[in-house]
Amino acid sequence: MPQSIKSGDTPEFQAHLVDVLPHLSAFSRSLTRRRDQADDLVNDAIVRALSAADQFQPGTNFKAWMFTILRNLYYNEGRKNRGIVSLDDSDTMTPAVLPSQQAALEFCDFRRAFWELSDDHREVLILVGASGLSYEEAAEVCNCAIGTIKSRVSRARNELVRLLAGDNLRMSRTEAAAKAELDAGSFLDADTGIKAAASSGS
């Protein structure tokens, strides 16, 4: 954790930036759903962080601070509207090969449900459930109360259950597989949801 950042020009600041960049990319992708827009957002967040490096409070969570900058850029500068995409247009995180077919099926369904959640719900699940932030840190990032974060997490999980248990997903596995093949030069097996190389003879 950075303790004595004074300027964005320092090697220390840059080192911490490099460490947090993959996490920033993942958070950005969960907000925008699109790789190109996510990368643009991260790029701008880096520039903004460098210009505001003296505002970082030593001893606090650098990753949470960077997430806050990125989120503010997304919500406060018109990017949210610019970034609205339908699921059909999204370039979302694609699944890797999973150890078992059953796990792959479950993960495929979970992914589709996750991308159908609202922005607020995706955001809070990634912050608390995946990125490792505490409820308190997530509340700082989202500029809201801890209780709000907790209730959003609960509602997001309920919505996931509604989507998964009721089979209310807009895209079927087959459609998701066809979409992935068109988008990424790779395909999701319609039965397993497992990503495989498309260049091997097809």
Place this chain on the structure above:
Amino acid sequence: MTETKKEAAAPDSEMSISDSDMTQRRWRQLSNGRLPGFDSPAQLDNWFDAQLVQIYAEVVSEPLPKEFLDLLDKLREKSKDNN
């Protein structure tokens, strides 16, 4: 820049029933659904977390885009110039 600005933050007001009731309800819904049953609500929440971590980890493990690396190189050069 004010990164610490707080929005009006009344907790979301859907919680007329308790968190544990909600979790119990989620567990029952999924147990009756097409996903495999879970032995406890906690197990369901753990499963959710594992799926989220998987989604997140896939992006974290991707190589950094070249534009980020170029930007960081420029910063390092600028830092050297300043020293």
